[in-house]
Amino acid sequence: xxxxxxxxxxxxxxxxxxxxxxxxxxxxxxxxxxxxxxxxxxxxxxxxxxxxxxxxxxxxxxxxxxxxxxxxxxxxxxxxxxxxxxxxxxxxxxxxxxxxxxxxxxxxxxxxxxxxxxxxxxxxxxxxxxxxxxxxxxxxxxxxxxxxxxxxxxxxxxxxxxxxxxxxxxxxxxxxxxxxxxxxxxxxxxxxxxxxxxxxxxxxxxxxxxxxxxxxxxxxxxxxxxxxxxxxxxxxxxxxxxxxxxxxxxxxxxxxxxxxxxxxxxxxxxxxxxxxxxxxxxxxxxxxxxxxxxxxxxxxxxxxxxxxxxxxxxxxxxxxxxxxxxxxxxxxxxxxxxxxxxxxxxxxxxxxxxxxxxxxxxxxxxxxxxxxxxxxxxxxxxxxxxxxxxxxxxxxxxxxxxxxxxxxxxxxxxxxxxxxxxxxxxxxxxxxxxxxxxxxxxxxxxxxxxxxxxxxxxxxxxxxxxxxxxxxxxxxxxxxxxxxxxxxxxxxxxxxxxxxxxxxxxxxxxxxxxxxxxxxxxxxxxxxxxxxxxx
Ligand code: ADP
Ligand code: ZN
Numbered sequence: 462x463x464x465x466x467x468x469x470x471x472x473x474x475x476x477x478x479x480x481x482x483x484x485x486x487x488x489x490x491x492x493x494x495x496x497x498x499x500x501x502x503x504x505x506x507x508x509x510x511x512x513x514x515x516x517x518x519x520x521x522x523x524x525x526x527x528x529x530x531x532x533x534x535x536x537x538x539x540x541x542x543x544x545x546x547x548x549x550x551x552x553x554x555x556x557x558x559x560x561x562x563x564x565x566x567x568x569x570x571x572x573x574x575x576x577x578x579x580x581x582x583x584x585x586x587x588x589x590x591x592x593x594x595x596x597x598x599x600x601x602x603x604x605x606x607x608x609x610x611x612x613x614x615x616x617x618x619x620x621x622x623x624x625x626x627x628x629x630x631x632x633x634x635x636x637x638x639x640x641x642x643x644x645x646x647x648x649x650x651x652x653x654x655x656x657x658x659x660x661x662x663x664x665x666x667x668x669x670x671x672x673x674x675x676x677x678x679x680x681x682x683x684x685x686x687x688x689x690x691x692x693x694x695x696x697x698x699x700x701x702x703x704x705x706x707x708x709x710x711x712x713x714x715x716x717x718x719x720x721x722x723x724x725x726x727x728x729x730x731x732x733x734x735x736x737x738x739x740x741x742x743x744x745x746x747x748x749x750x751x752x753x754x755x756x757x758x759x760x761x762x763x764x765x766x767x768x769x770x771x772x773x774x775x776x777x778x779x780x781x782x783x784x785x786x787x788x789x790x791x792x793x794x795x796x797x798x799x800x801x802x803x804x805x806x807x808x809x810x811x812x813x814x815x816x817x818x819x820x821x822x823x824x825x826x827x828x829x830x831x832x833x834x835x836x837x838x839x840x841x842x843x844x845x846x847x848x849x850x851x852x853x854x855x856x857x858x859x860x861x862x863x864x865x866x867x868x869x870x871x872x873x874x875x876x877x878x879x880x881x882x883x884x885x886x887x888x889x890x891x892x893x894x895x896x897x898x899x900x901x902x903x904x905x906x907x908x909x910x911x912x913x914x915x916x917x918x919x920x921x922x923x924x925x926x927x928x929x930x931x932x933x934x935x936x937x938x939x940x941x942x943x944x945x946x947x948x949x950x951x952x953x954x955x956x957x958x959x960x961x962x963x964x965x966x967x968x969x970x971x972x973x974x975x976x977x978x979x980x981x982x983x984x985x986x987x988x989x990x991x992x993x994x995x996x
Pocket of ligand 1 (some may be wrong): 484485486487488491508509510511512513514515516762790
């Protein structure tokens with residue numbers, strides 16, 4: 462890129478970035494995103510975690526007159542963000558439920574005195590009539606909405622209180638409203654703009670390709686041993702281990718401490734104080750490993766996280782991309798290992814359906830459907846046998862051009878593939894045909910394995926020609942292969958019960974015109990080194 466076309470706005474921004482942050486260039490897309498802010502054009506900006514979203518509104522906020530409103534759901538992190546800005550010399554404050562009456566009064570004074578460049582505010586606080594009418598009197602320069610996917614029930618983290626942000630455009634008709642998120646498919650992107658009532662918003666989507674991250678997926682067999690190996694390969698470096706439940710976090714952290722690893726647990730069940738201390742220990746390298754639930758990481762900015770292990774499957778590719786994306790923010794090679802077992806999807810399904818999970822939003826049919834679809838996408842990734850980078854990048858609606866990324870287990874040739882995959886796959890698909898495409902994966906597996914369970918016998922499925930056709934194989938393997946054939950598009954799961962159907966490519970497979978890949982999953986994981994470091 463040439464510098465010949467530097468606009469006066471850009472010059473002012475570069476000066477601001479240099480003066481307050483010590484940066485002398487834009488990261489990809491920051492230039493465009495900041496131009497939209499300076500010009501007052503509404504925008505939706507999608508950049509991966511670590512892409513530098515905050516600066517997209519912070520630098521313009523400083524360079525422009527007036528005060529920027531920053532809406533963020535992360536109450537626990539507002540203070541840190543504001544402290545960081547202040548220590549850089551930018552006058553900033555926040556308004557949320559943690560402030561005392563006196564503190565709130567002081568912030569109001571600063572707003573009235575036009576002393577602030579940025580005001581962070583939680584959505585529920587912003588939408589109080591008192592707050593809005595007070596801000597309507599202030600000289601507001603722009604509105605920035607962080608974690609903007611929270612407004613869409615199509616996203617993975619719908620928060621009903623975000624819906625009220627549509628009022629921003631009514632109260633402040635003349636300022637630009639800007640939405641920022643790390644995770645948005647095209648549908649979510651459009652939904653964000655629609656829900657916020659943005660006028661002809663500029664859509665800026667950064668590259669999701671994080672080729673410094675080496676993705677691997679393994680069966681969770683021998684879980685602790687696999688986690689331990691990754692940590693050993695990264696001795697003296699920082700890493701995160703994500704677990705699904707608090708109990709798993711505690712168990713895993715304790716086991717690691719027992720092995721002499723400086724590990725700290727982090728989950729919503731700890732006191733604020735413990736959470737904060739463990740987070741600080743990790744950020745300041747007093748702890749090497751943080752073992753955490755999804756509660757950890759939003760807004761965490763540690764550039765040298767060298768590995769992220771998922772001890773269980775996340776509930777969506779959005780979550781996975783965000784959590785794994787906390788590795789290697791400095792651009793250096795980093796390992797992302799996902800350990801999964803089929804039980805994980807079932808566990809998530811129970812959590813989602815009981816709506817005990819706040820990430821599912823308001824529990825409406827819409828968000829429930831979305832959550833279950835997202836879960837299927839995640840399972841598909843785990844059972845997938847095509848390049849992990851390609852799967853992720855394409856999920857986020859971008860084309861992927863590499864033939865061999867050189868940075869995932871598939872492209873590195875580490876998958877333990879079955880030799881006679883076509884024949885095995887034909888047996889499975891024939892069984893689906895014999896069952897008249899009326900049963901799900903579990904039942905189909907039982908018939909193939911020659912189960913003598915009552916239901917199989919009652920239905921007379923022991924008399925089918927495909928009964929017991931795979932009785933020499935492990936039942937767990939057969940069940941995994943069914944998923945893998947689904948994720949490769951030879952079979953399709955339909956309806957609430959996941960009834961298996963044969964697709965067009967499935968029919969070609971029966972004719973021998975396809976190249977399915979099947980993993981020897983139960984054997985994988987225990988005997989191969991996990992998280993081999995390329996650096
Ligand atoms: P995001 O919110 O997109 O996850 P952040 O805003 O936290 O990302 O930025 C990630 C890191 O990159 C931070 O350490 C930030 O200070 C740094 N950063 C952002 N923009 C620049 C830039 N133009 N030059 C150098 N470092 C930058
Ligand atoms: Zn690859």
